[in-house]
Amino acid sequence: MSSPAAFLGPEGTFTDAALYVLRPDLTSEQRLACDGVEAVFEAVRSGAAAVGVVPLENSVEGGVTATTAELLNGDPLLITGEVTLDVRFSLVAREGTHLADVKHVVTHPHAQAQCRGWLGRTLPQAQTLPAASTAAAAQIVAEPGSGYDAAISAPIAGERYGLRELATDIGDRSAAATRFVLLSPPGPLPEPTGHDRTSLAAFLADDHPGALAELLNQFSVRDVNLTRLESRPTGDRLGNYCFVIDAEGHVVESRLGEALMGIRRSCRDVRFLGSYPRGDASVEIPTLLPRRTATDTDFHRAQEWLERIRAGGVS
Secondary structure (H helix, E strand, O other): OOOOEEEEOOOOOHHHHHHHHHOOOOOHHHEEEEOOHHHHHHHHHHOOOOEEEEEEEEOOOEEOHHHHHHHHOOOOOEEEEEEEEEOOOEEEEOOOOOHHHOOEEEEOHHHHHHOHHHHHHHOOOOEEEEOOOHHHHHHHHHOOOOOOOEEEEOHHHHHHOOOEEEEEOOOOOOOOEEEEEEEEOOOOOOOOOOOEEEEEEEEEOOOOOOHHHHHHHHHHOOOOOEEEEEEEEOOOOOOOEEEEEEEEOOOOOHHHHHHHHHHHHHEEEEEEEEEEEOOOOOOOOOOOOOOOOOOHHHHHHHHHHHHHHHHHOOO
């Protein structure tokens, strides 16, 4: 059997569901549940797994720190796919438990943050403690004598571990979503689809006024839209930051390729994190006036024009 696909476990996590979407061809024997984001990265880096799936960012809490840290450090891995899932939470407990009985709740910190308002209104006296994942929380509560009365998890996790729902859709925001990425060892990139995303981390050469503006200008002048920009400490010393960037497009496209070259010339280091098909739907944003965006053809024509000038001075 070929190497399995690793995911943030145990069974029943949102990451488990994301793997089903990204790799529906896998059997249960080809799925490797890992205890923590770091373990997923290690499984792929060591060859114990062919690919891995981890959460990258959430629409409420932002970036997942553990995932971003692993992408920036250690042996490089590439993002080769992504999917965005709606996130809905339930409060689940063992049979016979009632809402009034709940004094201790266990869940993942991101889930707790997304249900903070509901917890404050409904269970103001309950103590909430962290678990490695929402499914791990459900698994803990299912164990007799665990000391926890209920878990906040995906409904599927409650079903998986024999728990019943005390409350459904308890998230503070109904439109909450999480983006998951597929990790692969370095190798050939996915073919461009026309609806792609490129991820990278840029480490500035020095700290000076306008340094970030200079970095962003490489994208702006080439009409490349950014879908994410996050600053992260480098760990070298206090005040040293790098920037994690998601840009529309594929690295084989002229505009984006030129932008990356410009960034590499001015930065101390750039870590390429992948070019891959976008997992979100294309959304038309209405504007008062239609805005023309430059195409690869425009850049090829501009390059030909410049070559003519260099060759003979005639445009």
